Amino acid sequence: SIDQSVVISEKFANSIFAAVEHIKKQIKERDSNYKAIIFAPTVKFTSFLCSILKNEFKKDLPILEFHGKITQNKRTSLVKRFKKDESGILVCTDVGARGMDFPNVHEVLQIGVPSELANYIHRIGRTARSGKEGSSVLFICKDELPFVRELEDAKNIVIAKQEKYEPSEEIKSEVLEAVTEEPEDISDIVISLISSYRSCIKEYRFSERRILPEIASTYGVLLNDPQLKIPVSRRFLDKLGLSRSPIGKAMFEIRDY
Structure with a gap:
């Protein structure tokens, strides 16, 4: 019940632009009724990505930062809030990939690869829960494509939907600002x-x-x-x-x- 796709860019940095452009489109189509989790490889990159998304979308949605460097009390509070919220984006590391049951998550987005192969499965499992539908989008650069092949070989997961992405000067300027x-x-x-x-x-x-x-x-x-x-x-x-x-x-x- 998870509609999986991969967006492939020439450069790793372009995955940031691709994700922002994707989120903008989803917010417009869903009239801000959009709930997603976006995974990032490291704590520092998670904080950075969260900062960009807040600058871009804080008027539309709550943007929440979730990783292992946050205190346990704050993590508990964030989990409760995101479970309750009907819309919003949770930006997190793989600490949010397992054991988290958030209702009504429309999409799981991933910039880059997880810390281990099995975590791809745990990540996308945050959507399409309780019999509902959901989708996942993996944003990678061409040099990360061996990861997709490894998913096929080791986990028998084939991502049929693949598209190439090239950012416009407009979206690059917008994000870099x-x-x-x-x-x-x-x-x-x-x-x-x-x-x-x-x-x-x-x-x-x-x-x-x-x-x-x-x-x-x-x-x-x-x-x-x-x-x-x-x-x-x-x-x-x-x-x-x-x-x-x-x-x-x-x-x-x-x-x-």
Whole structure:
């Protein structure tokens, strides 16, 4: 009873634009009667995404942030509120993928891949509960496509609906205007994504030399200068084990400090 689809972009950052554009369309079609959960790979990226969605949609819907860094009392309060709300968007990590029963969730959206393959199933299971219908949309870049193939091979899940996405200059400008974080904050967010994707390269059969530089390029896209690279020290690259790797040079601007 879950209508599954995948939206494929050239770049990881484009999945953000695709998700925002999708949500705008849903809110318009449903006259703001829209309830969804959107999953993100890391706590820092979840907070960042929540900030963008609040800037875009807070006049239309409540936007709630949910992850493991929030206190247990606040998480309990958020769960109660989202269960009660007829509309709204819960932005969360995989901490919200299991054991949560939220009524009347229209859609589950995912930007990027989950922390483990089984969590894809747990994520989409937050919709179409109690015999009701629901849909899920996975927003990924082309370098994440091995994840979709792994779903087929390991879990026998075939996502038949696949479409390519290219953001317009209008939606890119609109979303980038909603970014309020400083470059240092953007750097931390993207580095958290790099760490997350490094941990699942083997499980999802990603190409390290392709996926990591692609995730790193999100830094320049979000700062509206695609040529920008994340500035890091050689010592930091040593900690990552990338000081002697051409991948490190492709991902970062290496500074002597």
